[in-house]
Amino acid sequence: MDPLRNPYAPGAGTPPPELSGRHDLLEQTRIALGRIRLRRHAKSFIAVGLRGVGKTVLLREAVRLARADGFQVCFIEAHEHKRLAELLVPSLRAVLLDLDRLGRLSADVKRGLRVLKSFLSSIKLTYGDAELALDIDPEPGVADTGDLDIDLADLLSAVGRAAAARDSQIVVIVDELQYLNARDFGSLIMAMHRCVQEQLPVLLIAAGLPHLVGLAGQAKSYAERMFDFPELGALSRTDSDRALLAPAQAQDVDITPEALGEIYETTRGYPYFLQEWAYHAWNCADGSVIDRADVVAAAKKVERQLDASFFRVRFDRLTHREKTYLRAMASLRGPSVTASEIAFVLGTKTQSLAPMRGGLITKGMIYAPNRGGTAFTVPMFDDYLRRAMPDWVPPTAKGDPVSKSEVAI
Ligand SMILES: Nc1ncnc2c1ncn2[C@@H]1O[C@H](COP(=O)(O)OP(=O)(O)OP(=O)(O)O)[C@@H](O)[C@H]1O
Ligand SMILES: [Mg+2]
Structure with missing residues (x-):
């Protein structure tokens, strides 16, 4: 569809066409x-x-x-x-x-x-x-x-x-x-x-x-x-649908329920990702309906673009050791993992990693969602790290104490 009429607004602080769920x-x-x-x-x-x-x-x-x-x-x-x-x-x-x-x-x-x-x-x-x-x-x-x-x-x-x-x-x-x-x-x-x-x-x-x-x-x-301290989170399915549909319908464009479902599933309702996916799906669509195929076609483009900019700028601010720490965290695949689990993957002691963990919190890369827990501040950064460092192998997987198959990478 005509990119000039594309209503979606992926960016930083960019007002969305529909401020949904707030x-x-x-x-x-x-x-x-x-x-x-x-x-x-x-x-x-x-x-x-x-x-x-x-x-x-x-x-x-x-x-x-x-x-x-x-x-x-x-x-x-x-x-x-x-x-x-x-x-x-x-x-x-x-x-x-x-x-x-x-x-x-x-x-x-x-x-x-x-x-x-x-x-x-x-x-x-x-x-x-x-x-x-x-x-x-x-x-x-x-x-x-x-x-x-x-x-x-x-x-x-x-x-x-x-x-x-x-x-x-x-x-x-x-x-x-x-x-x-x-x-x-x-x-x-x-x-x-x-x-x-x-x-x-x-x-x-x-x-x-x-x-x-x-x-x-x-x-x-x-x-x-x-x-x-009100919490702002991902949008619910209903709010996500409204954020996507209202701007489209204002221009006589429709989005099929399957396309809405696909976007929600991929973005998990995170507002910035919603805007990115919708923006690219719009550009991929012909006619006046955005369907699931348009969303799937857009997905690769979005991922490539996010990897090259949104995720990349954050990745580039990290030291080599910090990247390794976060990659170990990503290997654990939890919404929240403990400092000792990360230390275990890295084959070291929790205390020796404490300054690094503190530094990453100060840099705004991770936070403690609960006592002892550690999670990423950037949604889907764990997926990105697995893409950006595909060959990384945890030190514990190289040696004897834990076999490679026991640590998901
Ligand atoms: N309620 C909403 N509905 C739909 N889209 C939204 C909503 N809120 C924000 N967005 C979109 O999400 C994107 C990110 O918004 P914003 O920059 O305000 O996030 P942020 O929380 O300040 O991020 P950061 O922590 O990186 O500064 C923008 O493209 C914006 O248009
Ligand atoms: Mg901001």
Whole structure:
């Protein structure tokens, strides 16, 4: 079919033609925003899920809803090599300058700008002076201790007050939250805690990989009471069918039940893969119906393309030892495997692999779905590893203690 009319949108953060199966979380977002607007308490939330389930898409939708509700939005994407302060300052500065422009002189808004100036002087940032120039004096004794826990709480509280003075609200939206280091994460939680205690109109909506729940608890023990951690997962069969059918039918194209079933079975309902499969099946189809044969014809193309890009970029970020570790994990074929099972396959001790496991969690490649368990954060990465390293043989299979046939590879 005409690729120009292809409605599907495989990508990163690309809004899907039909945002399916997220009704409850969007409703939760609407209610939280609405309550903050009414100056009532609303729980901030951190959505967690594997790669490609639609976290960024959801956050983008939250931005849209918040803007429509008159919120000031501070959107950042956490980064392994960037400090939280570095990421937050430009957008908090923009928010404050915007609030300043919004009406007549406001003491709270001017104070917000002075507190930001204090914050800038205490936290050494790597910006050029011109980029963050603020033609105002600092607020002595506020946000200037050099301790991020205190200074960020001072700053966010001052920004919240400035927003309240303008009858506005702030939503801080953070994507890839798991990349914040423990210190920065702790400071962010403390700053939100302060805003809650002072009943300021500030909400945090964030998203990241599943191990964030544990990280939040480690950073501050009260985090689990402050935030909800809704899980974003694969779509149900019904939601998957809707995600695929609605965009097609909007263009008078149909998809047979067999084709829908085939896509669901292959993709297991993971949103990113659904978009990829549907996109290629559309291009393979003739006429105005996508049938199972089109999906089967598309499958090889999709697999080749994913191997060359989506999976490959992640694979290339790994060291040789990390690849071996993950390949051993893939050989166990479980949704979740234990560290000792992996160590057994590699013929070594669990403890000696602990730093590697920790490093792979930090890199966002694996997570612990339960105590002692290990699973991939990228759906179907295990299948890919078996394709990418077909000749790999576990060390235990080479020697005596376990015969090759006893370890599935
Ligand atoms: N609810 C949904 N229904 C259909 N498609 C969706 C849905 N949510 C996301 N998608 C599609 O899935 C793909 C991945 O979405 P997104 O980038 O938001 O995932 P993510 O969870 O942020 O992934 P990552 O962890 O890699 O950043 C996009 O192509 C998007 O269009
Ligand atoms: Mg994302």
